[in-house]
Amino acid sequence: MLDKTKYHIPEHVAIIMDGNGRWAKKRALPRSVGHKFGAQNFRKITRYISKTGVKVLTLYAFSTENWKRPLEEVNALMGLFKQYLIDSLTDFREDDIKVVFIGDRSAFDPKLIELINESEEVAKDRKGMLLNIAMNYGSRDEILRAVKQLCNEAKNGEIDPEKITEQDISSRLYTANLPDPDLIIRTGGEFRLSNFLLYQSAYSEFYSTETLWPDFHEEDFDNAIIEFNKRNRRFGGV
Numbered sequence: 001m002l003d004k005t006k007y008h009i010p011e012h013v014a015i016i017m018d019g020n021g022r023w024a025k026k027r028a029l030p031r032s033v034g035h036k037f038g039a040q041n042f043r044k045i046t047r048y049i050s051k052t053g054v055k056v057l058t059l060y061a062f063s064t065e066n067w068k069r070p071l072e073e074v075n076a077l078m079g080l081f082k083q084y085l086i087d088s089l090t091d092f093r094e095d096d097i098k099v100v101f102i103g104d105r106s107a108f109d110p111k112l113i114e115l116i117n118e119s120e121e122v123a124k125d126r127k128g129m130l131l132n133i134a135m136n137y138g139s140r141d142e143i144l145r146a147v148k149q150l151c152n153e154a155k156n157g158e159i160d161p162e163k164i165t166e167q168d169i170s171s172r173l174y175t176a177n178l179p180d181p182d183l184i185i186r187t188g189g190e191f192r193l194s195n196f197l198l199y200q201s202a203y204s205e206f207y208s209t210e211t212l213w214p215d216f217h218e219e220d221f222d223n224a225i226i227e228f229n230k231r232n233r234r235f236g237g238v
Protein backbone atom coordinates (compact mmCIF):
# COMPACT_ATOMS: atom_id res chain seq x y z
CA MET A 1 0.00 0.00 0.00
CA LEU A 2 1.19 3.44 -0.98
CA ASP A 3 2.70 5.53 1.84
CA LYS A 4 0.12 8.32 2.11
CA THR A 5 2.52 10.54 4.06
CA LYS A 6 4.97 10.50 1.13
CA TYR A 7 2.59 11.08 -1.78
CA HIS A 8 -0.17 13.52 -2.55
CA ILE A 9 -3.24 11.41 -3.26
CA PRO A 10 -5.46 12.90 -5.99
CA GLU A 11 -9.01 13.64 -4.93
CA HIS A 12 -10.64 12.38 -8.15
CA VAL A 13 -9.17 9.62 -10.33
CA ALA A 14 -10.83 8.44 -13.56
CA ILE A 15 -9.87 5.27 -15.43
CA ILE A 16 -10.40 4.15 -19.04
CA MET A 17 -10.33 0.37 -18.60
CA ASP A 18 -8.99 -0.64 -22.02
CA GLY A 19 -7.36 -3.80 -23.32
CA ASN A 20 -9.69 -6.65 -22.32
CA GLY A 21 -9.99 -7.83 -25.93
CA ARG A 22 -6.21 -7.87 -26.52
CA TRP A 23 -5.67 -9.63 -23.18
CA ALA A 24 -7.97 -12.43 -24.36
CA LYS A 25 -6.48 -12.53 -27.87
CA LYS A 26 -2.97 -13.02 -26.44
CA ARG A 27 -4.30 -16.15 -24.76
CA ALA A 28 -6.33 -17.33 -27.79
CA LEU A 29 -9.53 -16.82 -25.78
CA PRO A 30 -12.79 -15.14 -26.86
CA ARG A 31 -13.00 -11.38 -26.19
CA SER A 32 -15.82 -12.03 -23.72
CA VAL A 33 -13.38 -13.90 -21.47
CA GLY A 34 -11.18 -10.80 -21.44
CA HIS A 35 -14.17 -8.77 -20.28
CA LYS A 36 -14.88 -11.34 -17.55
CA PHE A 37 -11.36 -10.95 -16.16
CA GLY A 38 -11.70 -7.19 -16.61
CA ALA A 39 -14.88 -7.21 -14.56
CA GLN A 40 -13.17 -9.21 -11.78
CA ASN A 41 -10.39 -6.67 -11.78
CA PHE A 42 -12.94 -3.85 -11.59
CA ARG A 43 -14.12 -5.17 -8.20
CA LYS A 44 -10.64 -5.83 -6.83
CA ILE A 45 -8.99 -2.56 -7.86
CA THR A 46 -11.98 -0.46 -6.79
CA ARG A 47 -11.70 -1.86 -3.27
CA TYR A 48 -7.97 -1.16 -3.22
CA ILE A 49 -8.33 2.40 -4.50
CA SER A 50 -11.01 3.10 -1.88
CA LYS A 51 -8.37 2.44 0.78
CA THR A 52 -5.76 4.79 -0.67
CA GLY A 53 -7.58 8.00 0.22
CA VAL A 54 -8.99 8.77 -3.24
CA LYS A 55 -12.38 10.46 -2.71
CA VAL A 56 -13.94 9.93 -6.15
CA LEU A 57 -13.22 7.16 -8.66
CA THR A 58 -14.84 7.32 -12.10
CA LEU A 59 -14.63 4.19 -14.26
CA TYR A 60 -15.51 4.07 -17.95
CA ALA A 61 -17.40 0.78 -18.33
CA PHE A 62 -19.45 1.28 -21.51
CA SER A 63 -19.52 4.17 -23.95
CA THR A 64 -22.33 5.44 -26.17
CA GLU A 65 -20.23 4.10 -29.08
CA ASN A 66 -19.75 0.58 -27.64
CA TRP A 67 -23.20 -0.46 -28.99
CA LYS A 68 -21.46 -0.70 -32.40
CA ARG A 69 -19.64 -3.85 -31.26
CA PRO A 70 -20.93 -7.28 -32.40
CA LEU A 71 -24.20 -8.16 -30.63
CA GLU A 72 -22.58 -11.20 -29.03
CA GLU A 73 -19.95 -9.01 -27.33
CA VAL A 74 -22.52 -6.39 -26.24
CA ASN A 75 -24.67 -9.17 -24.74
CA ALA A 76 -21.66 -10.66 -22.94
CA LEU A 77 -20.86 -7.24 -21.46
CA MET A 78 -24.47 -6.70 -20.33
CA GLY A 79 -24.40 -10.11 -18.63
CA LEU A 80 -21.18 -9.21 -16.82
CA PHE A 81 -22.54 -5.85 -15.72
CA LYS A 82 -25.49 -7.63 -14.10
CA GLN A 83 -23.40 -10.31 -12.44
CA TYR A 84 -20.65 -8.03 -11.18
CA LEU A 85 -23.03 -5.36 -9.96
CA ILE A 86 -24.81 -7.98 -7.86
CA ASP A 87 -21.52 -9.34 -6.50
CA SER A 88 -20.20 -5.88 -5.78
CA LEU A 89 -23.19 -4.91 -3.66
CA THR A 90 -21.75 -6.99 -0.80
CA ASP A 91 -18.07 -6.19 -1.38
CA PHE A 92 -18.65 -2.50 -1.59
CA ARG A 93 -20.81 -2.45 1.55
CA GLU A 94 -17.82 -3.77 3.52
CA ASP A 95 -15.70 -0.94 2.14
CA ASP A 96 -18.40 1.72 2.60
CA ILE A 97 -18.17 2.61 -1.12
CA LYS A 98 -21.01 4.77 -2.44
CA VAL A 99 -22.00 3.79 -5.98
CA VAL A 100 -23.53 6.10 -8.58
CA PHE A 101 -23.92 5.78 -12.34
CA ILE A 102 -23.43 8.40 -15.02
CA GLY A 103 -24.73 8.11 -18.57
CA ASP A 104 -28.08 7.34 -20.16
CA ARG A 105 -29.32 4.26 -18.32
CA SER A 106 -32.68 4.29 -20.13
CA ALA A 107 -31.16 2.37 -23.06
CA PHE A 108 -30.43 -0.72 -20.93
CA ASP A 109 -32.77 -3.66 -20.42
CA PRO A 110 -35.22 -3.30 -17.49
CA LYS A 111 -33.40 -5.87 -15.29
CA LEU A 112 -30.12 -3.97 -15.60
CA ILE A 113 -31.82 -0.63 -14.95
CA GLU A 114 -33.36 -2.14 -11.80
CA LEU A 115 -29.93 -3.32 -10.67
CA ILE A 116 -28.35 0.07 -11.37
CA ASN A 117 -31.09 1.80 -9.34
CA GLU A 118 -30.77 -0.75 -6.54
CA SER A 119 -26.99 -0.39 -6.37
CA GLU A 120 -27.39 3.36 -5.96
CA GLU A 121 -30.23 3.05 -3.46
CA VAL A 122 -28.51 0.60 -1.05
CA ALA A 123 -25.33 2.68 -1.12
CA LYS A 124 -26.81 6.14 -0.81
CA ASP A 125 -25.90 6.77 2.85
CA ARG A 126 -22.37 5.38 2.65
CA LYS A 127 -19.59 7.74 3.60
CA GLY A 128 -16.55 6.18 1.89
CA MET A 129 -15.20 6.69 -1.61
CA LEU A 130 -17.68 7.67 -4.32
CA LEU A 131 -17.56 5.21 -7.20
CA ASN A 132 -18.93 6.72 -10.36
CA ILE A 133 -19.57 4.11 -13.05
CA ALA A 134 -19.93 5.52 -16.56
CA MET A 135 -22.32 3.30 -18.53
CA ASN A 136 -23.77 4.29 -21.89
CA TYR A 137 -21.80 7.44 -21.25
CA GLY A 138 -20.51 9.76 -23.96
CA SER A 139 -19.11 13.16 -23.23
CA ARG A 140 -20.47 14.81 -26.39
CA ASP A 141 -23.92 13.44 -25.56
CA GLU A 142 -23.53 14.81 -22.01
CA ILE A 143 -22.55 18.27 -23.31
CA LEU A 144 -25.40 18.22 -25.84
CA ARG A 145 -27.89 17.50 -23.04
CA ALA A 146 -26.51 20.41 -21.01
CA VAL A 147 -26.79 22.74 -24.03
CA LYS A 148 -30.40 21.68 -24.68
CA GLN A 149 -31.27 22.21 -21.03
CA LEU A 150 -29.74 25.71 -21.04
CA CYS A 151 -31.56 26.58 -24.30
CA ASN A 152 -34.87 25.50 -22.80
CA GLU A 153 -34.23 27.50 -19.64
CA ALA A 154 -33.38 30.54 -21.78
CA LYS A 155 -36.51 30.04 -23.90
CA ASN A 156 -38.62 29.91 -20.72
CA GLY A 157 -36.97 33.07 -19.39
CA GLU A 158 -35.36 31.22 -16.45
CA ILE A 159 -31.80 32.15 -17.42
CA ASP A 160 -30.26 35.10 -19.28
CA PRO A 161 -28.10 33.71 -22.15
CA GLU A 162 -25.63 36.60 -21.70
CA LYS A 163 -25.04 35.56 -18.10
CA ILE A 164 -24.40 31.84 -18.62
CA THR A 165 -21.18 30.85 -16.83
CA GLU A 166 -18.81 27.87 -17.03
CA GLN A 167 -20.28 26.79 -13.71
CA ASP A 168 -23.78 26.77 -15.28
CA ILE A 169 -22.48 24.26 -17.82
CA SER A 170 -20.66 22.10 -15.22
CA SER A 171 -23.74 21.91 -13.04
CA ARG A 172 -25.80 20.50 -15.93
CA LEU A 173 -23.38 17.65 -16.65
CA TYR A 174 -23.76 14.14 -15.17
CA THR A 175 -20.82 14.99 -12.91
CA ALA A 176 -22.51 18.05 -11.34
CA ASN A 177 -21.21 18.60 -7.78
CA LEU A 178 -18.12 16.47 -8.34
CA PRO A 179 -14.60 17.89 -8.49
CA ASP A 180 -12.94 17.65 -11.93
CA PRO A 181 -10.68 14.59 -12.31
CA ASP A 182 -7.10 15.26 -11.18
CA LEU A 183 -5.74 12.17 -12.88
CA ILE A 184 -7.05 10.16 -15.85
CA ILE A 185 -5.47 6.74 -16.28
CA ARG A 186 -5.79 4.78 -19.52
CA THR A 187 -4.70 1.15 -19.68
CA GLY A 188 -3.91 -0.66 -22.94
CA GLY A 189 -1.34 1.81 -24.26
CA GLU A 190 -3.37 4.34 -26.27
CA PHE A 191 -3.24 8.10 -25.73
CA ARG A 192 -6.79 9.31 -26.27
CA LEU A 193 -9.84 10.23 -24.23
CA SER A 194 -12.40 8.37 -26.41
CA ASN A 195 -15.30 10.72 -25.58
CA PHE A 196 -14.69 10.50 -21.81
CA LEU A 197 -15.03 13.56 -19.51
CA LEU A 198 -14.10 16.03 -22.28
CA TYR A 199 -15.34 19.14 -20.45
CA GLN A 200 -14.15 18.01 -17.02
CA SER A 201 -10.63 17.04 -18.11
CA ALA A 202 -9.42 20.54 -19.08
CA TYR A 203 -6.64 20.39 -16.47
CA SER A 204 -6.47 16.68 -15.67
CA GLU A 205 -3.13 14.91 -15.72
CA PHE A 206 -3.17 12.07 -18.25
CA TYR A 207 -1.37 8.78 -17.55
CA SER A 208 -1.22 5.98 -20.12
CA THR A 209 0.18 2.53 -19.42
CA GLU A 210 0.79 -0.41 -21.78
CA THR A 211 -0.64 -2.74 -19.12
CA LEU A 212 -3.91 -4.28 -20.29
CA TRP A 213 -6.87 -3.76 -17.95
CA PRO A 214 -7.16 -7.32 -16.55
CA ASP A 215 -3.45 -7.05 -15.58
CA PHE A 216 -3.73 -3.61 -13.96
CA HIS A 217 -3.13 -4.36 -10.28
CA GLU A 218 -2.42 -2.50 -7.06
CA GLU A 219 1.23 -1.76 -7.87
CA ASP A 220 0.26 -0.39 -11.29
CA PHE A 221 -2.13 2.03 -9.61
CA ASP A 222 0.62 3.01 -7.15
CA ASN A 223 2.94 3.71 -10.10
CA ALA A 224 0.34 6.04 -11.62
CA ILE A 225 0.16 7.96 -8.32
CA ILE A 226 3.96 8.18 -8.10
CA GLU A 227 4.05 9.57 -11.67
CA PHE A 228 1.22 12.00 -10.84
CA ASN A 229 3.32 13.30 -7.94
CA LYS A 230 6.09 14.26 -10.41
CA ARG A 231 3.78 16.45 -12.48
CA ASN A 232 3.83 20.21 -12.06
CA ARG A 233 0.20 21.29 -12.27
CA ARG A 234 -0.11 24.95 -13.19
CA PHE A 235 -3.75 25.19 -14.34
CA GLY A 236 -2.71 27.69 -17.02
CA GLY A 237 -0.67 29.80 -14.58
CA VAL A 238 3.12 29.89 -14.20
Ligand code: FPP
Pocket residue numbers: 017018019020021022023035038039042060061062066077080081082084085133188213
Ligand atom coordinates in the same frame (compact mmCIF):
# COMPACT_ATOMS: atom_id res chain seq x y z
C1 FPP B 1 -12.36 -1.99 -23.27
O1 FPP B 1 -11.57 -3.10 -23.71
C2 FPP B 1 -13.27 -2.42 -22.25
C3 FPP B 1 -14.64 -2.33 -22.31
C4 FPP B 1 -15.38 -1.79 -23.46
C5 FPP B 1 -15.47 -2.84 -21.20
C6 FPP B 1 -15.00 -2.45 -19.84
C7 FPP B 1 -15.81 -3.15 -18.85
C8 FPP B 1 -15.35 -3.85 -17.81
C9 FPP B 1 -13.93 -3.96 -17.46
C10 FPP B 1 -16.30 -4.51 -16.92
C11 FPP B 1 -16.65 -3.58 -15.77
C12 FPP B 1 -17.74 -4.15 -15.00
C13 FPP B 1 -18.65 -3.42 -14.29
C14 FPP B 1 -19.66 -4.13 -13.51
C15 FPP B 1 -18.66 -1.94 -14.28
P1 FPP B 1 -11.57 -3.46 -25.26
O2 FPP B 1 -12.60 -4.49 -25.49
O3 FPP B 1 -11.75 -2.21 -26.08
O4 FPP B 1 -10.13 -4.05 -25.42
P2 FPP B 1 -9.23 -3.98 -26.74
O5 FPP B 1 -8.88 -2.53 -26.95
O6 FPP B 1 -8.04 -4.78 -26.36
O7 FPP B 1 -10.03 -4.59 -27.84
